[in-house]
Amino acid sequence: MVRSVTKPVSEWRAMIASAVFLASVASLVFLTNEIASPVLPYVAILAGGSALVSLLLWRDAKISAKTVLLVAAFGHIIALFGQTIFEDDYYRFLWDGWMTLQGGTPYGVPPELFIDDPAIPRAMQNVLEWVNYPQYPTIYGPLLQILFAFTSFFAGENEFGLRILFASGALILSALIARRHSAGRTALFAWNPLIVAESTLHLHPDIFLGLGLFAAVLAGKHRPMLAGLFFAASAGVKIVALAAWPMLIRLAPSALIAAVVGLAALYGIFAVQGQGVGFDSTETFATLWYFNPIAFEPLLVVLGPAWGRLASLLLAGALVVWFHASARDYDSVPIAPIFGAILLFAPAVNAWYLLWLLPFALDRRDIWPYVASAVLPLSYLTGLNLEIYELEAFEVHPIAHRIEWVLLAGAITIDLFRRFRSSPSPLPNRNPIAEPKxxxxxxxxxxxxxxxxxxxxxxxxxxxxxxxxxxxxxxxxxxxxxxxxxxxxxxxxxxxxxxxxxxxxxxxxxxxxxxxxxxxxxxxxxxxxxxxxxxxxxxxxxxxxxxxxxxxxxxxxxxxxxxxxxxxxxxxxxxxxxxxxxxxxxxxxxxxxxxxxxxxxxxxxxxxxxxxxxxxxxxxxxxxxxxxxxxxxxxxxxxxxxxxxxxxxxxxxxxxxxxxxxxxxxxxxxxxxxxxxxxxxxxxxxxxxxxxx
CATH class of the missing domain: 3.90.550.10 (Spore Coat Polysaccharide Biosynthesis Protein SpsA; Chain A)
Incomplete structure (x- = not known):
């Protein structure tokens, strides 16, 4: 009798998903090495690959955690050979790292003051020429400045050091996810082309915010002080991580103490040098920056800039508080919806912000995070990247923006409808009390x-x-x-x-x-x-x-x-x-x-x-x-x-x-x-x- 060797459907889905993932990353890397990289095919591959992998892995696939991490690592290795062509934030990271090594702090002084300064090495002058918004001092958190200085020490002005750093962060996060979730669910995160693109390829450090928070969740009740330090680390990446800090109240007091002391120490390293810690620039960007908004856009139209921002802040804040309060316990706090509420009402929404929430989307069966990972890459279709001079440089093409809005609104509506329809199963009756007293x-x-x-x-x-x-x-x-x-x-x-x-x-x-x-x-x-x-x-x-x-x-x-x-x-x-x-x-x-x-x-x-x-x-x-x-x-x-x-x-x-x-x-x-x-x-x-x- 011949034994069947047919693979289960779930294994085939996993194999196809891994192939789509690697092919998507390889295609993105290939396009970035073109002399004139076309943005439309690039965005199509990034969005399409993210959507297809999510669909293939939506139902838990039969696969080992080791395979998931090996495939993810291979994807990040491929991305190491790409070029960052549609983003220029990493020049600021290179500059900040060098400034931290040279003077102890990158804060307080705008980079434009150093342009054509003969004391600045030629290699860093080349970096300075590409730093965006050079009229403003840096806004990036103190933990990031330490990481930037670390990579600058070893790699200098070469962004390859940043690629290694961000790839390592993404892979460590994937390994931590594998400790909490099944291998199939881990692959839903680790094999998403957006994760590789926005960390190793586009060089956005937001992966460390997700890493810090996820480590905090894992440490949780068993190691509250360690959890507090991870909360501090996440806020040391970006201050928006404070939206998750009410979780600390659910832990032993040592967790909150460690978080406050840890964050104070991170900022204190730079504050004692007397040049601030970047809050002035953060305030400027928070009040003036406007890019690819979602729910903020109609509020802006109806209420105007000032009242629109205030209404968005209040609505997002109310949702964040409600999500925290409605959670039964520490482990069930819905971190993905918390950050989703912030992004929904934020004046500026970028694809790499999804790195805050995608690690936590695995806790729920909502579809909106995965729809977001497929549509937010459309935000790269700006006037500058499309070379459409009728649009502002950073204005997203109206058609792309409307597609984002409609698909996200549809996904959120479907999730809300599913939750409304899926009332919890009634608990079975307990045994009657035969002899009541x-x-x-x-x-x-x-x-x-x-x-x-x-x-x-x-x-x-x-x-x-x-x-x-x-x-x-x-x-x-x-x-x-x-x-x-x-x-x-x-x-x-x-x-x-x-x-x-x-x-x-x-x-x-x-x-x-x-x-x-x-x-x-x-x-x-x-x-x-x-x-x-x-x-x-x-x-x-x-x-x-x-x-x-x-x-x-x-x-x-x-x-x-x-x-x-x-x-x-x-x-x-x-x-x-x-x-x-x-x-x-x-x-x-x-x-x-x-x-x-x-x-x-x-x-x-x-x-x-x-x-x-x-x-x-x-x-x-x-x-x-x-x-x-x-x-x-x-x-x-x-x-x-x-x-x-x-x-x-x-x-x-x-x-x-x-x-x-x-x-x-x-x-x-x-x-x-x-x-x-x-x-x-x-x-x-x-x-x-x-x-x-």
């Missing part, structure tokens, strides 16, 4: 008038599984404790004031056999008759947390003040905007599985208790449910709505908790994901074992 926790502060009726009310309602009633006396100065004891409740004392503190103290005394916790207030505002509605879904296993919603239920006249109603609208709205989870209320009457509550690792000790519980449940994709409840006028004066101080303190704390949870992991995500993904926890397994016995 409910512990009722009632925080109380000076509630002597009502706590007795509250305890008697829940006992009279006698919901399924009622096991114990715990009153947490939160430092009352009246007879709250003695009244509660007289009703048979277990009374524990927590003298340190705070709603959350009282709840945490009570949880520490819950009977070990209890498997459901029911929280309610002691002021008779919660109707004990509603307890059954809250407990039933938890017992049935259809949900983990049930919140009694006053908003969708019945609120007695005068039971809620205007500030309470406003806060009840604002906080759930923010949760929905950030995490996409819909709540209608922060009601204190709620039931939750005990094991679920332990996974939430509650920590807030005052007014943020309820919102902390709901936000963490939303972040962890836990099953939550709201049921309508009746909310009655409380007995006595509310500690929150009854005073102006209470209203402001509660409102501030709720907003603080939302902000804190938006930008923090606090070590809970990994543990919580175990319960949400499996739908089963230790207690369920124990129940199964008991059933088997």
């Amino acid at each position: 409910v512990s009722v926790i009632i925080p109380a502060l000076n509630e002597a008038e009502s706590v007795g009726q509250t305890v008697r009310g829940i006992r009279l309602a006698n919901p399924v599984g009622l096991h114990e009633v715990i009153v947490a006396d939160n430092g009352s100065t009246d007879e709250t404790a003695s009244v509660a004891k007289s009703t048979g409740a277990l009374v524990i004392s927590e003298p340190k004031r705070g709603y959350g503190a009282a709840c945490l103290a009570a949880l520490g005394r819950v009977d070990r056999s209890s498997n459901i916790i029911l929280f309610m207030d002691a002021d008779l505002s919660d109707d004990p008759a509603d307890a059954e509605k809250l407990l039933t879904p938890v017992i049935q296993g259809s949900t983990d947390l049930v919140i009694g919603s006053r908003t969708i239920g019945k609120i007695e006249v005068g039971a809620m003040s205007a500030p309470q109603r406003f806060g009840n609208w604002l906080a759930p709205t923010l949760v929905r905007l950030i995490w996409g989870h819909r709540y209608t209320d922060l009601g204190p009457f709620r039931a939750i599985r005990r094991d679920t509550l332990e996974h939430l690792a509650m920590a807030d000790r005052d007014f943020g208790w309820t919102i902390e519980m709901q936000v963490r449940a939303a972040k962890m994709d836990m099953r939550t449910l709201e049921v309508p409840v009746t909310y009655r006028k409380r007995v006595g004066v509310s500690k929150i709505s009854g005073t102006v101080k209470g209203v402001f303190a509660a409102g501030w704390k709720i907003l603080f908790v939302i902000t804190r949870e938006a930008f923090g992991d606090f070590g809970q995500s990994d543990r919580a994901r175990e319960i949400t993904e499996s739908g089963q926890v230790v207690q369920d397994k124990a129940q199964q074992s008991q059933s088997a016995v």
Whole structure:
């Protein structure tokens, strides 16, 4: 019998993709060595090669990581023999490196002052003749200046040293990507002709920004100080890397300290020399430079230059903050969309800016980054490169620009539509709780008038599984404790004031056999008759947390003040905007599985208790449910709505908790994901074992 030697389709796709990649790079190198390099074929090969490789590798191909890196290395080696003909930024790099070696800093002095200076060697005078915008001092970051000086030391004015440097950066980044992603996904980055073109061939140092950030992501929680240093390195390449720095808040404090100290050290090396660090030139380019804009263009037309730039800055900033806040944890921060938002609203957009985000596009299945890698090379079709003198030198041809705009807008629209349509799969129901044991926790502060009726009310309602009633006396100065004891409740004392503190103290005394916790207030505002509605879904296993919603239920006249109603609208709205989870209320009457509550690792000790519980449940994709409840006028004066101080303190704390949870992991995500993904926890397994016995 003859054994089949037919290769799987995925292997064929990988082979074809590698051939397209190498052929594209070789063709680009060939064209750059022509006497009069034609820009149209060049752009067509670069854009077409990037598009075709992306299509071939979109579905994970069967290939080894070693092969991916070897093919990528071969592509960069080919690119070493090319010429940089449509870009001239590298002359500035050569000049900066030489100036750093000679005088310690390239900052503060425009290159034009040295033209025809007899003290400048002839070789560097030749470089000076091609430095773009010689009237401005350099804007490139301090880490780049160190790298430029390094290559200048070994290669002088020869750009071959830069080619070796940038090729090395791209290959190291590819190797790091292979540690996080499959070989097929790594090839989607490493074999993209744009990566080779914009690093080794066009000599753009942006590859080091991507390298620094990716190394920071890999170091992450295991080596926070090292991650901080990599964040510093990325910002030392280009200051735009600061857009990713909110990730540092999710790590140990040492990460942020290392990042700040590291970046300060990089800039300090040059700042101490008294010639600045390039921020003056950066400000000039940021306010005046305008090239190949995307979403900024319509804003400019509608609002004008000043307001258009301001609106773009605000919109991009809002998107960056939202992307950070909506991420569940450090590892899921969407870095590609963060930089994509910046580029979308930037006044100047170049193809090499994609080196910031393409390493992180592999984390998602969005198509817009790969469409961008195929269309942004059209930005090379300028009046200067096309030799169309009716256009400004750096004006992109209108047809090319419109193609960019339409295809990118289409790709973004498709991605948004796909995300809208692909709602997450519902989590499976957990095993019903065969023997429910409910512990009722009632925080109380000076509630002597009502706590007795509250305890008697829940006992009279006698919901399924009622096991114990715990009153947490939160430092009352009246007879709250003695009244509660007289009703048979277990009374524990927590003298340190705070709603959350009282709840945490009570949880520490819950009977070990209890498997459901029911929280309610002691002021008779919660109707004990509603307890059954809250407990039933938890017992049935259809949900983990049930919140009694006053908003969708019945609120007695005068039971809620205007500030309470406003806060009840604002906080759930923010949760929905950030995490996409819909709540209608922060009601204190709620039931939750005990094991679920332990996974939430509650920590807030005052007014943020309820919102902390709901936000963490939303972040962890836990099953939550709201049921309508009746909310009655409380007995006595509310500690929150009854005073102006209470209203402001509660409102501030709720907003603080939302902000804190938006930008923090606090070590809970990994543990919580175990319960949400499996739908089963230790207690369920124990129940199964008991059933088997």
